[in-house]
Amino acid sequence: MASAQTPPKIRIRNLGKSFETRRGRFAALDAVSLDIPEGCFFMIVGPSGCGKTTLLRILGGLESESSGSVEIAHSGSGRPENSMVFQGDSLFPWMTVWQNAAYGLVMRGRPKTEIKETVGHYLSRIGLSRFADAFPHQLSGGMRQRVSIARAFANDPEILLMDEPFSALDEQNKLLLQEELLRIWDETRKTVLFITHSVDEAVTLGDRILVMSAHPGKVKMVVNVPFERPRHVLELRARPEYGALVYNIWDELRDEVRRARAQDEEGVRS
Numbered sequence: 513m514a515s516a517q518t519p520p521k522i523r524i525r526n527l528g529k530s531f532e533t534r535r536g537r538f539a540a541l542d543a544v545s546l547d548i549p550e551g552c553f554f555m556i557v558g559p560s561g562c563g564k565t566t567l568l569r570i571l572g573g574l575e576s577e578s579s580g581s582v583e584i585a586h587s588g589s590g591r592p593e594n595s596m597v598f599q600g601d602s603l604f605p606w607m608t609v610w611q612n613a614a615y616g617l618v619m620r621g622r623p624k625t626e627i628k629e630t631v632g633h634y635l636s637r638i639g640l641s642r643f644a645d646a647f648p649h650q651l652s653g654g655m656r657q658r659v660s661i662a663r664a665f666a667n668d669p670e671i672l673l674m675d676e677p678f679s680a681l682d683e684q685n686k687l688l689l690q691e692e693l694l695r696i697w698d699e700t701r702k703t704v705l706f707i708t709h710s711v712d713e714a715v716t717l718g719d720r721i722l723v724m725s726a727h728p729g730k731v732k733m734v735v736n737v738p739f740e741r742p743r744h745v746l747e748l749r750a751r752p753e754y755g756a757l758v759y760n761i762w763d764e765l766r767d768e769v770r771r772a773r774a775q776d777e778e779g780v781r782s
């Protein structure tokens with residue numbers, strides 16, 4: 513990761529986002545300020561409805577901010593600004609695994625040899641080379657999510673935005689995908705923003721963890737994860753320091769989850 517002197521890859525200052533609702537203006541994010549260094553695996557946790565997806569959508573250019581600013585440093589290499597991986601299935605059903613993984617590169621008119629090499633590399637890294645000609649409906653949910661990850665990395669974006677990509681998967685698949693993602697990420701060290709509801713997942717994958725407060729979404733704290741890389745998920749989870757960190761983050765998060773629940777009962781949220 514870059515040193516403290518290098519300018520951050522992502523600089524967020526006083527970011528606010530409000531939505532117009534039937535009941536008036538609703539503040540989803542309030543005064544969020546963050547610096548995210550290049551190459552950081554940045555995790556976002558927070559109670560349901562605290563604005564995690566809204567923050568990611570603003571970074572991805574799918575939503576505009578109501579106040580404050582977001583700056584993403586560009587390398588000037590012609591790479592796309594971001595690639596997004598969502599919870600649900602976002603593959604094109606009429607395209608094969610290969611075509612899905614190659615989509616971003618084809619759209620950018622990259623040379624055929626580069627596409628062949630890059631897509632071949634990532635499909636092999638996620639163990640799906642044999643399924644290159646299969647269609648999404650012929651794959652399991654875990655396999656489809658692996659293709660989404662291959663597609664995102666093959667596209668070589670400046671930043672990777674992942675919104676609960678593993679939450680619909682069973683525990684076994686989740687663990688395998690976390691290990692695969694760590695392996696692929698170790699090769700590229702891309703700046704990743706990853707939303708999860710799982711504190712375990714945040715500590716397993718992340719360099720830093722943003723804990724957000726209940727509505728309106730603010731920065732409650734940012735925690736550094738001290739574990740060395742490469743990481744092995746099961747070995748890491750067996751360590752007492754791992755358990756202690758998960759416990760501490762949960763301790764902070766619990767208050768926010770309770771507040772969010774109380775807000776739901778009072779009908780505060782939109």
Ligand SMILES: Nc1ncnc2c1ncn2[C@@H]1O[C@H](COP(=O)(O)OP(=O)(O)OP(=O)(O)O)[C@@H](O)[C@H]1O
Nearest residue numbers: 531533540559560561562563564565566567781782
């Ligand atoms: N387009 C919109 N119009 C009105 N309100 C919205 C809109 N998008 C999001 N919100 C509200 O903003 C708040 C934050 O939503 P967001 O989806 O960012 O939360 P989240 O933390 O990602 O939630 P979850 O963990 O449940 O996915 C919620 O109360 C939501 O209802």
